[in-house]
Amino acid sequence: MSLTGYVVRRLLQAVPVALGVTILVFFLIHLIPGDPARTILGNHATPRNVALLRHDWGLDRPLPVQYEKFMARLVHGDLGSSLNYGVGAGRLVRERLPVTLWLICYGALLSVLIAVPLALFAASRRDRVSDHLIRGVPLVGLGFPPFWIGIVLLLVFGLHLGRLFPVGGYGQGFFGHLHSMFLPALTVALALCPILIRSLRAALLEVLEADYITTARSKGLSERRVLMHHAFRNAAISTVSVLGVNIGFLVGGTLVIEQVFAVPGVGQLMINSVFQRDFPVVQAVALVFSMLVVLVYLLTDIAHALLDPRVRFD
Protein backbone atom coordinates (compact mmCIF):
# COMPACT_ATOMS: atom_id res chain seq x y z
CA MET A 1 0.00 0.00 0.00
CA SER A 2 1.29 3.47 -0.81
CA LEU A 3 1.96 5.88 1.99
CA THR A 4 -0.86 8.17 0.81
CA GLY A 5 -3.24 5.23 0.80
CA TYR A 6 -2.23 4.32 4.32
CA VAL A 7 -2.62 7.90 5.57
CA VAL A 8 -6.07 8.21 3.97
CA ARG A 9 -7.20 4.91 5.48
CA ARG A 10 -5.89 5.90 8.89
CA LEU A 11 -7.62 9.31 8.64
CA LEU A 12 -10.91 7.62 7.80
CA GLN A 13 -10.53 5.41 10.87
CA ALA A 14 -9.96 8.46 13.07
CA VAL A 15 -13.19 10.20 12.01
CA PRO A 16 -15.69 7.90 13.79
CA VAL A 17 -13.52 7.92 16.91
CA ALA A 18 -13.39 11.73 16.93
CA LEU A 19 -17.16 11.83 16.46
CA GLY A 20 -17.56 9.33 19.29
CA VAL A 21 -15.47 11.56 21.54
CA THR A 22 -17.80 14.50 20.89
CA ILE A 23 -20.83 12.30 21.63
CA LEU A 24 -19.34 11.07 24.91
CA VAL A 25 -18.37 14.59 25.99
CA PHE A 26 -21.83 15.80 25.02
CA PHE A 27 -23.45 13.08 27.10
CA LEU A 28 -21.38 13.91 30.18
CA ILE A 29 -23.93 16.55 31.18
CA HIS A 30 -26.73 13.98 31.06
CA LEU A 31 -24.87 11.76 33.51
CA ILE A 32 -25.44 14.42 36.18
CA PRO A 33 -28.08 12.94 38.47
CA GLY A 34 -31.35 14.88 38.52
CA ASP A 35 -31.71 18.23 36.80
CA PRO A 36 -28.24 19.20 35.49
CA ALA A 37 -29.01 22.92 35.49
CA ARG A 38 -30.09 22.85 39.13
CA THR A 39 -27.16 20.69 40.22
CA ILE A 40 -24.65 22.92 38.45
CA LEU A 41 -26.05 26.17 39.83
CA GLY A 42 -26.37 24.78 43.35
CA ASN A 43 -29.14 24.90 45.94
CA HIS A 44 -29.25 28.66 46.21
CA ALA A 45 -30.11 29.29 42.56
CA THR A 46 -33.43 30.94 41.81
CA PRO A 47 -35.86 28.96 39.63
CA ARG A 48 -35.53 31.76 37.07
CA ASN A 49 -31.76 31.29 36.79
CA VAL A 50 -32.16 27.54 36.53
CA ALA A 51 -34.71 27.94 33.74
CA LEU A 52 -32.43 30.45 32.00
CA LEU A 53 -29.44 28.10 32.09
CA ARG A 54 -31.58 25.19 30.96
CA HIS A 55 -32.79 27.23 28.01
CA ASP A 56 -29.35 28.68 27.33
CA TRP A 57 -27.74 25.24 27.11
CA GLY A 58 -30.74 23.89 25.22
CA LEU A 59 -31.46 21.30 27.91
CA ASP A 60 -35.19 21.78 27.28
CA ARG A 61 -34.86 20.47 23.72
CA PRO A 62 -34.83 16.87 22.42
CA LEU A 63 -31.43 15.13 22.57
CA PRO A 64 -30.64 15.03 18.82
CA VAL A 65 -31.37 18.76 18.57
CA GLN A 66 -29.12 19.40 21.57
CA TYR A 67 -26.29 17.41 20.00
CA GLU A 68 -26.73 19.23 16.69
CA LYS A 69 -26.49 22.56 18.49
CA PHE A 70 -23.45 21.34 20.43
CA MET A 71 -21.71 20.32 17.21
CA ALA A 72 -22.65 23.54 15.43
CA ARG A 73 -21.01 25.52 18.24
CA LEU A 74 -18.01 23.20 18.27
CA VAL A 75 -17.34 23.64 14.57
CA HIS A 76 -17.06 27.36 15.23
CA GLY A 77 -14.59 26.69 18.02
CA ASP A 78 -17.12 27.58 20.72
CA LEU A 79 -16.76 25.29 23.74
CA GLY A 80 -19.31 27.15 25.88
CA SER A 81 -18.67 29.85 28.47
CA SER A 82 -17.18 29.32 31.86
CA LEU A 83 -19.76 29.82 34.63
CA ASN A 84 -17.05 31.08 36.92
CA TYR A 85 -14.86 33.35 34.80
CA GLY A 86 -17.54 34.49 32.37
CA VAL A 87 -15.28 33.97 29.35
CA GLY A 88 -15.11 31.21 26.77
CA ALA A 89 -14.04 27.85 28.17
CA GLY A 90 -12.00 27.30 25.02
CA ARG A 91 -10.07 30.49 25.68
CA LEU A 92 -9.29 29.43 29.25
CA VAL A 93 -7.95 26.10 28.05
CA ARG A 94 -5.96 27.77 25.26
CA GLU A 95 -4.33 30.18 27.73
CA ARG A 96 -3.22 27.36 30.00
CA LEU A 97 -2.30 24.93 27.24
CA PRO A 98 1.30 26.14 26.59
CA VAL A 99 2.27 25.49 30.22
CA THR A 100 0.90 21.95 30.12
CA LEU A 101 2.41 21.17 26.71
CA TRP A 102 5.74 22.49 28.00
CA LEU A 103 5.54 20.12 30.93
CA ILE A 104 4.49 17.15 28.76
CA CYS A 105 7.37 17.68 26.30
CA TYR A 106 9.91 18.39 29.04
CA GLY A 107 8.79 15.27 30.91
CA ALA A 108 8.80 13.09 27.80
CA LEU A 109 12.30 14.33 26.93
CA LEU A 110 13.64 13.60 30.42
CA SER A 111 12.05 10.16 30.43
CA VAL A 112 13.72 9.32 27.11
CA LEU A 113 17.04 10.58 28.49
CA ILE A 114 16.67 8.31 31.51
CA ALA A 115 15.05 5.27 29.91
CA VAL A 116 17.07 4.89 26.71
CA PRO A 117 20.53 4.48 28.31
CA LEU A 118 19.12 2.12 30.93
CA ALA A 119 17.36 -0.01 28.31
CA LEU A 120 20.47 -0.09 26.11
CA PHE A 121 22.58 -1.09 29.07
CA ALA A 122 20.14 -3.82 30.13
CA ALA A 123 19.79 -5.22 26.60
CA SER A 124 23.56 -5.37 26.12
CA ARG A 125 23.93 -7.38 29.32
CA ARG A 126 21.06 -9.76 28.93
CA ASP A 127 20.38 -11.94 31.98
CA ARG A 128 23.26 -10.50 33.97
CA VAL A 129 22.78 -8.87 37.35
CA SER A 130 22.53 -5.35 35.92
CA ASP A 131 19.86 -6.53 33.46
CA HIS A 132 17.82 -8.08 36.27
CA LEU A 133 18.13 -4.90 38.31
CA ILE A 134 16.93 -2.71 35.44
CA ARG A 135 14.12 -5.16 34.69
CA GLY A 136 13.02 -4.69 38.27
CA VAL A 137 12.48 -0.97 37.67
CA PRO A 138 9.15 -1.38 35.81
CA LEU A 139 7.97 -3.96 38.32
CA VAL A 140 8.43 -1.62 41.26
CA GLY A 141 8.06 1.69 39.43
CA LEU A 142 4.60 1.10 38.00
CA GLY A 143 3.22 1.03 41.54
CA PHE A 144 4.37 4.55 42.38
CA PRO A 145 1.48 7.02 42.39
CA PRO A 146 2.71 9.91 40.19
CA PHE A 147 1.59 12.53 42.71
CA TRP A 148 3.53 10.74 45.43
CA ILE A 149 6.74 10.71 43.37
CA GLY A 150 6.17 14.46 43.15
CA ILE A 151 5.81 14.82 46.93
CA VAL A 152 8.99 12.83 47.55
CA LEU A 153 10.97 14.87 44.98
CA LEU A 154 9.58 18.02 46.55
CA LEU A 155 10.74 16.83 49.94
CA VAL A 156 14.21 15.81 48.79
CA PHE A 157 15.14 18.50 46.25
CA GLY A 158 12.80 21.34 47.14
CA LEU A 159 13.01 21.35 50.92
CA HIS A 160 16.30 19.59 51.61
CA LEU A 161 19.56 19.13 49.64
CA GLY A 162 20.19 22.86 49.47
CA ARG A 163 16.75 23.71 48.06
CA LEU A 164 18.04 23.24 44.54
CA PHE A 165 14.72 23.73 42.82
CA PRO A 166 11.65 25.85 43.53
CA VAL A 167 8.71 23.98 45.07
CA GLY A 168 6.22 25.28 42.55
CA GLY A 169 5.35 27.76 39.84
CA TYR A 170 6.25 28.16 36.21
CA GLY A 171 9.21 30.58 36.07
CA GLN A 172 10.07 33.36 33.64
CA GLY A 173 11.62 32.91 30.20
CA PHE A 174 12.99 29.73 28.65
CA PHE A 175 15.65 29.03 31.26
CA GLY A 176 13.30 30.03 34.04
CA HIS A 177 10.79 27.43 32.83
CA LEU A 178 13.57 24.90 32.50
CA HIS A 179 14.61 25.48 36.10
CA SER A 180 11.17 25.91 37.71
CA MET A 181 9.61 22.98 35.92
CA PHE A 182 12.48 20.57 36.47
CA LEU A 183 10.91 18.78 39.44
CA PRO A 184 7.42 18.46 37.87
CA ALA A 185 9.00 17.28 34.61
CA LEU A 186 11.19 14.79 36.46
CA THR A 187 8.05 13.48 38.18
CA VAL A 188 6.36 13.03 34.81
CA ALA A 189 9.51 11.35 33.50
CA LEU A 190 9.82 8.95 36.44
CA ALA A 191 6.16 7.98 36.12
CA LEU A 192 6.65 7.22 32.43
CA CYS A 193 10.08 5.56 32.64
CA PRO A 194 8.96 2.07 33.75
CA ILE A 195 6.76 1.69 30.67
CA LEU A 196 9.48 2.99 28.34
CA ILE A 197 12.25 0.85 29.81
CA ARG A 198 10.18 -2.30 29.58
CA SER A 199 9.14 -1.92 25.97
CA LEU A 200 12.44 -0.51 24.74
CA ARG A 201 14.41 -3.36 26.31
CA ALA A 202 12.05 -5.90 24.75
CA ALA A 203 12.31 -4.18 21.36
CA LEU A 204 16.10 -4.09 21.55
CA LEU A 205 16.35 -7.77 22.43
CA GLU A 206 14.09 -8.63 19.51
CA VAL A 207 16.15 -6.54 17.10
CA LEU A 208 19.42 -8.04 18.41
CA GLU A 209 18.20 -11.47 17.30
CA ALA A 210 17.80 -10.32 13.69
CA ASP A 211 20.01 -11.59 10.89
CA TYR A 212 21.37 -8.18 9.96
CA ILE A 213 22.81 -7.84 13.46
CA THR A 214 24.61 -11.16 13.04
CA THR A 215 25.91 -9.84 9.72
CA ALA A 216 27.09 -6.62 11.35
CA ARG A 217 28.84 -8.58 14.08
CA SER A 218 30.47 -10.96 11.63
CA LYS A 219 31.83 -7.96 9.71
CA GLY A 220 33.87 -7.40 12.85
CA LEU A 221 32.12 -4.23 14.01
CA SER A 222 32.47 -3.42 17.67
CA GLU A 223 29.56 -4.41 19.90
CA ARG A 224 29.08 -0.76 20.76
CA ARG A 225 28.72 0.19 17.11
CA VAL A 226 26.32 -2.68 16.46
CA LEU A 227 24.19 -1.61 19.40
CA MET A 228 24.17 2.13 18.71
CA HIS A 229 24.13 2.24 14.92
CA HIS A 230 22.30 -0.90 13.95
CA ALA A 231 20.08 -2.07 16.76
CA PHE A 232 19.09 1.19 18.39
CA ARG A 233 17.83 2.84 15.20
CA ASN A 234 15.26 0.13 14.69
CA ALA A 235 14.36 -0.12 18.34
CA ALA A 236 13.94 3.67 18.48
CA ILE A 237 10.95 3.39 16.16
CA SER A 238 9.19 1.38 18.82
CA THR A 239 10.08 3.99 21.44
CA VAL A 240 8.26 6.60 19.36
CA SER A 241 5.24 4.30 19.18
CA VAL A 242 5.32 3.54 22.87
CA LEU A 243 5.43 7.26 23.66
CA GLY A 244 2.52 7.80 21.27
CA VAL A 245 0.42 4.97 22.64
CA ASN A 246 0.99 6.22 26.18
CA ILE A 247 0.16 9.82 25.37
CA GLY A 248 -3.13 9.43 27.28
CA PHE A 249 -1.29 8.27 30.38
CA LEU A 250 1.28 11.03 29.92
CA VAL A 251 -1.35 13.75 29.58
CA GLY A 252 -3.48 12.50 32.47
CA GLY A 253 -0.48 12.05 34.74
CA THR A 254 0.80 15.52 33.86
CA LEU A 255 -2.50 17.09 34.83
CA VAL A 256 -2.34 15.47 38.26
CA ILE A 257 1.32 16.37 38.77
CA GLU A 258 0.58 20.04 37.99
CA GLN A 259 -1.57 19.99 41.10
CA VAL A 260 1.31 18.81 43.33
CA PHE A 261 3.64 21.60 42.21
CA ALA A 262 0.98 24.29 41.71
CA VAL A 263 1.93 24.61 38.03
CA PRO A 264 -0.66 26.93 36.46
CA GLY A 265 -1.59 24.61 33.60
CA VAL A 266 -4.72 22.91 32.30
CA GLY A 267 -4.65 20.35 35.12
CA GLN A 268 -4.99 23.03 37.74
CA LEU A 269 -7.74 24.66 35.68
CA MET A 270 -9.61 21.37 35.48
CA ILE A 271 -9.38 20.55 39.18
CA ASN A 272 -10.35 24.09 40.20
CA SER A 273 -13.28 23.97 37.80
CA VAL A 274 -14.39 20.66 39.29
CA PHE A 275 -14.58 22.24 42.73
CA GLN A 276 -16.31 25.36 41.40
CA ARG A 277 -18.76 23.11 39.51
CA ASP A 278 -17.77 24.92 36.32
CA PHE A 279 -19.12 22.29 33.95
CA PRO A 280 -18.25 23.87 30.56
CA VAL A 281 -14.58 24.14 31.49
CA VAL A 282 -14.34 20.49 32.59
CA GLN A 283 -16.11 19.53 29.37
CA ALA A 284 -13.73 21.65 27.30
CA VAL A 285 -10.63 20.13 28.95
CA ALA A 286 -11.92 16.60 28.33
CA LEU A 287 -12.71 17.41 24.72
CA VAL A 288 -9.46 19.21 23.90
CA PHE A 289 -7.25 16.54 25.41
CA SER A 290 -9.07 13.56 23.94
CA MET A 291 -8.91 15.20 20.51
CA LEU A 292 -5.21 15.75 21.14
CA VAL A 293 -4.84 12.04 21.90
CA VAL A 294 -6.69 11.05 18.71
CA LEU A 295 -4.37 13.35 16.78
CA VAL A 296 -1.23 11.98 18.44
CA TYR A 297 -2.32 8.37 17.75
CA LEU A 298 -2.78 9.35 14.11
CA LEU A 299 0.57 11.11 13.86
CA THR A 300 2.34 8.23 15.62
CA ASP A 301 0.93 5.74 13.13
CA ILE A 302 1.91 7.93 10.19
CA ALA A 303 5.40 8.51 11.59
CA HIS A 304 5.71 4.77 12.16
CA ALA A 305 4.66 4.06 8.57
CA LEU A 306 7.19 6.59 7.30
CA LEU A 307 10.03 5.09 9.32
CA ASP A 308 9.07 1.46 8.89
CA PRO A 309 7.37 0.69 5.56
CA ARG A 310 6.37 -2.80 6.78
CA VAL A 311 3.62 -1.25 8.91
CA ARG A 312 1.63 -0.23 5.83
CA PHE A 313 1.13 -3.82 4.81
CA ASP A 314 -0.26 -5.07 8.08
Added chain:
Amino acid sequence: MGAAAEIVAEATLVEHRRGFRRRWYRTPTFVAGVSILGLIALAAAAAPLITTHDPVQQDLLHTLSGPSWSHPLGTDDLGRDEWSRIVYGARTDLRVAFIAVFFSFLIGTIIGLLSGYYGGTVDTLASWLVNVVVAFPFYILIIALVFVLGSNTRNIYIAVILVGWVSYTRIIRGEVLVAKRREYVLAARAAGLSDVRILRRHLLPNVVTQAIIFAMSDIVLTILAIVTLGYLGLGVQPPTPDWGRMAFEGQTFLTTRWELSTFPGIAVVITALGLSLLADGLADLLRPE
Protein backbone atom coordinates in the same frame (compact mmCIF):
# COMPACT_ATOMS: atom_id res chain seq x y z
CA MET B 1 -1.70 -25.02 12.08
CA GLY B 2 -1.93 -28.71 11.24
CA ALA B 3 -4.06 -31.13 13.20
CA ALA B 4 -1.05 -32.72 14.87
CA ALA B 5 0.32 -29.37 15.99
CA GLU B 6 -3.15 -28.54 17.23
CA ILE B 7 -3.21 -31.60 19.44
CA VAL B 8 0.23 -30.78 20.78
CA ALA B 9 -0.87 -27.20 21.53
CA GLU B 10 -3.96 -28.44 23.34
CA ALA B 11 -1.88 -30.91 25.30
CA THR B 12 0.51 -28.17 26.40
CA LEU B 13 -2.45 -26.09 27.54
CA VAL B 14 -3.77 -28.92 29.67
CA GLU B 15 -0.25 -29.67 30.88
CA HIS B 16 0.10 -26.07 31.98
CA ARG B 17 -3.13 -26.09 33.87
CA ARG B 18 -2.28 -29.33 35.59
CA GLY B 19 1.27 -28.12 36.24
CA PHE B 20 0.01 -25.08 38.10
CA ARG B 21 -0.56 -26.92 41.34
CA ARG B 22 2.85 -28.56 41.20
CA ARG B 23 4.86 -25.57 40.08
CA TRP B 24 3.44 -22.50 41.81
CA TYR B 25 5.77 -22.70 44.81
CA ARG B 26 8.76 -22.92 42.48
CA THR B 27 7.93 -19.56 40.86
CA PRO B 28 9.63 -17.01 43.14
CA THR B 29 7.71 -13.97 41.86
CA PHE B 30 4.39 -15.72 42.46
CA VAL B 31 5.31 -16.76 45.99
CA ALA B 32 6.64 -13.29 46.81
CA GLY B 33 3.52 -11.62 45.39
CA VAL B 34 1.15 -13.90 47.27
CA SER B 35 3.10 -13.40 50.50
CA ILE B 36 3.15 -9.59 50.31
CA LEU B 37 -0.49 -9.35 49.30
CA GLY B 38 -1.51 -11.98 51.84
CA LEU B 39 0.16 -10.04 54.64
CA ILE B 40 -1.55 -6.80 53.60
CA ALA B 41 -4.93 -8.49 53.26
CA LEU B 42 -4.44 -10.12 56.65
CA ALA B 43 -3.51 -6.79 58.22
CA ALA B 44 -6.57 -5.16 56.66
CA ALA B 45 -8.86 -7.95 57.84
CA ALA B 46 -7.39 -7.97 61.35
CA ALA B 47 -7.23 -4.17 61.55
CA PRO B 48 -8.94 -3.88 64.96
CA LEU B 49 -6.45 -6.36 66.43
CA ILE B 50 -3.23 -4.75 65.24
CA THR B 51 -4.16 -1.12 65.85
CA THR B 52 -4.67 0.58 69.18
CA HIS B 53 -6.73 3.57 68.09
CA ASP B 54 -9.90 4.33 66.19
CA PRO B 55 -8.76 5.64 62.77
CA VAL B 56 -11.27 8.51 62.80
CA GLN B 57 -11.00 9.39 66.50
CA GLN B 58 -9.62 12.93 66.83
CA ASP B 59 -7.40 13.94 69.71
CA LEU B 60 -6.85 17.67 69.44
CA LEU B 61 -4.48 17.76 72.42
CA HIS B 62 -1.98 15.51 70.65
CA THR B 63 -1.84 16.75 67.07
CA LEU B 64 1.20 16.23 64.82
CA SER B 65 3.04 14.33 67.53
CA GLY B 66 6.07 12.23 66.62
CA PRO B 67 6.34 8.44 66.89
CA SER B 68 5.79 7.07 70.40
CA TRP B 69 4.76 3.81 72.09
CA SER B 70 1.13 4.78 71.90
CA HIS B 71 1.35 6.11 68.33
CA PRO B 72 4.04 4.13 66.43
CA LEU B 73 3.89 6.47 63.43
CA GLY B 74 2.76 9.58 65.29
CA THR B 75 -0.48 11.50 64.79
CA ASP B 76 -1.84 13.75 62.05
CA ASP B 77 -3.04 17.36 62.28
CA LEU B 78 -6.27 16.25 63.97
CA GLY B 79 -4.50 13.95 66.42
CA ARG B 80 -5.60 10.78 64.64
CA ASP B 81 -3.28 7.79 64.89
CA GLU B 82 -1.31 7.50 61.62
CA TRP B 83 -0.67 3.75 61.89
CA SER B 84 -4.36 2.99 62.42
CA ARG B 85 -5.29 5.19 59.49
CA ILE B 86 -2.82 3.42 57.18
CA VAL B 87 -4.08 -0.03 58.21
CA TYR B 88 -7.74 0.95 57.87
CA GLY B 89 -6.86 2.73 54.63
CA ALA B 90 -5.84 -0.66 53.22
CA ARG B 91 -9.38 -1.84 53.90
CA THR B 92 -10.92 1.04 51.98
CA ASP B 93 -8.55 1.15 49.03
CA LEU B 94 -8.17 -2.60 48.49
CA ARG B 95 -11.92 -3.19 48.72
CA VAL B 96 -12.80 -0.45 46.26
CA ALA B 97 -10.06 -1.52 43.82
CA PHE B 98 -10.92 -5.24 43.91
CA ILE B 99 -14.65 -4.74 43.51
CA ALA B 100 -14.23 -2.18 40.70
CA VAL B 101 -11.79 -4.41 38.82
CA PHE B 102 -13.99 -7.46 39.31
CA PHE B 103 -16.94 -5.78 37.60
CA SER B 104 -14.75 -4.28 34.84
CA PHE B 105 -13.42 -7.78 34.24
CA LEU B 106 -16.91 -9.32 34.19
CA ILE B 107 -18.49 -6.74 31.90
CA GLY B 108 -15.46 -6.41 29.63
CA THR B 109 -15.13 -10.18 29.26
CA ILE B 110 -18.79 -10.67 28.35
CA ILE B 111 -18.71 -7.87 25.76
CA GLY B 112 -15.39 -9.15 24.40
CA LEU B 113 -16.73 -12.72 24.06
CA LEU B 114 -19.89 -11.60 22.28
CA SER B 115 -18.13 -9.11 20.04
CA GLY B 116 -15.37 -11.51 19.04
CA TYR B 117 -17.65 -14.52 18.54
CA TYR B 118 -20.56 -12.95 16.69
CA GLY B 119 -18.76 -10.15 14.82
CA GLY B 120 -21.05 -7.97 12.71
CA THR B 121 -22.89 -5.01 14.18
CA VAL B 122 -22.21 -6.01 17.79
CA ASP B 123 -18.50 -6.10 17.07
CA THR B 124 -18.46 -2.83 15.12
CA LEU B 125 -20.32 -1.04 17.90
CA ALA B 126 -18.22 -2.52 20.72
CA SER B 127 -14.93 -1.82 18.94
CA TRP B 128 -15.99 1.74 18.21
CA LEU B 129 -16.92 2.31 21.84
CA VAL B 130 -13.60 0.83 22.98
CA ASN B 131 -11.68 3.15 20.65
CA VAL B 132 -13.63 6.18 21.84
CA VAL B 133 -13.03 5.45 25.53
CA VAL B 134 -9.35 4.74 24.88
CA ALA B 135 -9.03 8.15 23.20
CA PHE B 136 -9.65 9.83 26.55
CA PRO B 137 -6.67 10.29 28.85
CA PHE B 138 -7.47 7.90 31.71
CA TYR B 139 -7.32 10.41 34.56
CA ILE B 140 -9.26 13.09 32.67
CA LEU B 141 -12.16 10.73 31.98
CA ILE B 142 -12.19 9.38 35.53
CA ILE B 143 -12.12 12.90 37.01
CA ALA B 144 -14.83 14.11 34.62
CA LEU B 145 -17.04 11.11 35.43
CA VAL B 146 -16.63 11.43 39.19
CA PHE B 147 -17.33 15.15 38.80
CA VAL B 148 -20.62 14.72 36.96
CA LEU B 149 -21.77 11.76 39.04
CA GLY B 150 -20.72 13.31 42.37
CA SER B 151 -17.76 12.12 44.42
CA ASN B 152 -18.63 9.22 46.67
CA THR B 153 -17.53 5.60 46.84
CA ARG B 154 -20.38 4.26 44.71
CA ASN B 155 -19.63 6.71 41.91
CA ILE B 156 -15.92 5.86 42.03
CA TYR B 157 -16.92 2.25 41.32
CA ILE B 158 -19.10 3.39 38.43
CA ALA B 159 -16.41 5.67 36.96
CA VAL B 160 -13.68 3.03 37.18
CA ILE B 161 -15.93 0.37 35.63
CA LEU B 162 -17.11 2.69 32.82
CA VAL B 163 -13.47 3.26 31.84
CA GLY B 164 -11.99 -0.10 32.87
CA TRP B 165 -14.08 -2.62 30.88
CA VAL B 166 -12.50 -1.60 27.57
CA SER B 167 -9.15 -3.26 28.31
CA TYR B 168 -10.81 -6.63 28.99
CA THR B 169 -13.00 -6.35 25.90
CA ARG B 170 -9.90 -5.64 23.80
CA ILE B 171 -7.96 -8.60 25.23
CA ILE B 172 -10.81 -11.12 25.13
CA ARG B 173 -12.03 -10.05 21.69
CA GLY B 174 -8.55 -10.51 20.24
CA GLU B 175 -8.18 -13.96 21.79
CA VAL B 176 -11.66 -15.06 20.66
CA LEU B 177 -10.98 -13.96 17.08
CA VAL B 178 -8.05 -16.39 17.01
CA ALA B 179 -9.61 -19.17 19.07
CA LYS B 180 -12.91 -19.40 17.24
CA ARG B 181 -11.15 -20.62 14.09
CA ARG B 182 -9.50 -23.51 15.89
CA GLU B 183 -10.65 -27.08 15.53
CA TYR B 184 -12.09 -27.54 18.99
CA VAL B 185 -14.55 -24.69 18.47
CA LEU B 186 -15.41 -25.84 14.97
CA ALA B 187 -15.95 -29.34 16.35
CA ALA B 188 -18.17 -28.05 19.14
CA ARG B 189 -20.20 -26.15 16.55
CA ALA B 190 -20.45 -29.13 14.26
CA ALA B 191 -21.65 -31.19 17.21
CA GLY B 192 -24.55 -28.77 17.43
CA LEU B 193 -23.76 -27.25 20.80
CA SER B 194 -25.54 -24.01 21.59
CA ASP B 195 -23.64 -20.73 21.28
CA VAL B 196 -23.97 -20.10 25.01
CA ARG B 197 -22.42 -23.47 25.78
CA ILE B 198 -19.58 -22.98 23.31
CA LEU B 199 -18.84 -19.52 24.69
CA ARG B 200 -18.99 -20.56 28.32
CA ARG B 201 -17.53 -24.07 28.36
CA HIS B 202 -15.17 -24.05 25.39
CA LEU B 203 -14.04 -20.54 24.54
CA LEU B 204 -13.99 -18.80 27.91
CA PRO B 205 -11.56 -21.14 29.69
CA ASN B 206 -9.15 -20.88 26.76
CA VAL B 207 -9.22 -17.11 26.30
CA VAL B 208 -9.51 -15.86 29.86
CA THR B 209 -5.86 -16.34 30.94
CA GLN B 210 -4.55 -13.07 29.49
CA ALA B 211 -7.44 -11.18 31.04
CA ILE B 212 -6.74 -12.66 34.47
CA ILE B 213 -3.07 -11.69 34.23
CA PHE B 214 -4.04 -8.21 33.11
CA ALA B 215 -6.54 -7.93 35.98
CA MET B 216 -3.67 -8.12 38.48
CA SER B 217 -1.89 -5.13 36.96
CA ASP B 218 -5.26 -3.46 36.49
CA ILE B 219 -5.81 -3.59 40.27
CA VAL B 220 -2.52 -1.69 40.60
CA LEU B 221 -3.74 0.97 38.14
CA THR B 222 -7.09 1.15 39.92
CA ILE B 223 -5.51 1.57 43.35
CA LEU B 224 -3.37 4.35 41.86
CA ALA B 225 -6.51 5.94 40.39
CA ILE B 226 -8.37 5.75 43.71
CA VAL B 227 -5.54 7.27 45.72
CA THR B 228 -5.04 9.92 43.03
CA LEU B 229 -8.72 10.84 43.25
CA GLY B 230 -8.31 10.91 47.02
CA TYR B 231 -5.28 13.17 46.69
CA LEU B 232 -7.26 15.55 44.47
CA GLY B 233 -10.10 15.57 47.00
CA LEU B 234 -12.46 13.66 44.71
CA GLY B 235 -12.06 10.21 46.20
CA VAL B 236 -13.43 8.34 49.17
CA GLN B 237 -14.90 11.05 51.36
CA PRO B 238 -13.36 11.94 54.74
CA PRO B 239 -13.15 10.93 57.51
CA THR B 240 -12.90 7.40 56.02
CA PRO B 241 -9.14 6.79 55.84
CA ASP B 242 -7.77 6.64 52.29
CA TRP B 243 -4.07 6.64 51.40
CA GLY B 244 -4.42 9.35 48.76
CA ARG B 245 -6.29 11.76 50.99
CA MET B 246 -3.76 11.12 53.78
CA ALA B 247 -0.86 11.98 51.46
CA PHE B 248 -2.66 15.21 50.51
CA GLU B 249 -3.42 16.21 54.08
CA GLY B 250 0.17 15.51 55.10
CA GLN B 251 1.63 17.65 52.31
CA THR B 252 0.89 20.85 54.27
CA PHE B 253 3.19 19.61 57.04
CA LEU B 254 5.93 18.34 54.73
CA THR B 255 8.59 20.53 56.35
CA THR B 256 7.91 19.35 59.90
CA ARG B 257 6.24 15.92 59.67
CA TRP B 258 7.31 14.40 56.36
CA GLU B 259 6.12 10.92 57.41
CA LEU B 260 2.46 11.94 57.18
CA SER B 261 2.67 12.29 53.40
CA THR B 262 5.24 9.63 52.59
CA PHE B 263 4.08 6.61 54.61
CA PRO B 264 0.67 6.29 52.92
CA GLY B 265 2.55 6.37 49.60
CA ILE B 266 4.87 3.61 50.78
CA ALA B 267 1.77 1.55 51.63
CA VAL B 268 0.57 2.02 48.03
CA VAL B 269 3.98 1.10 46.62
CA ILE B 270 4.23 -2.11 48.69
CA THR B 271 0.69 -3.18 47.81
CA ALA B 272 1.33 -2.47 44.14
CA LEU B 273 4.61 -4.39 44.25
CA GLY B 274 2.80 -7.42 45.69
CA LEU B 275 0.24 -7.28 42.91
CA SER B 276 2.86 -6.76 40.18
CA LEU B 277 4.87 -9.75 41.42
CA LEU B 278 1.68 -11.80 41.52
CA ALA B 279 0.86 -10.76 37.95
CA ASP B 280 4.37 -11.66 36.79
CA GLY B 281 4.25 -15.01 38.55
CA LEU B 282 0.79 -15.79 37.18
CA ALA B 283 1.97 -14.91 33.69
CA ASP B 284 4.88 -17.33 34.04
CA LEU B 285 2.62 -20.07 35.38
CA LEU B 286 -0.33 -19.71 33.04
CA ARG B 287 1.17 -18.59 29.74
CA PRO B 288 1.94 -21.51 27.42
CA GLU B 289 5.52 -21.25 26.20
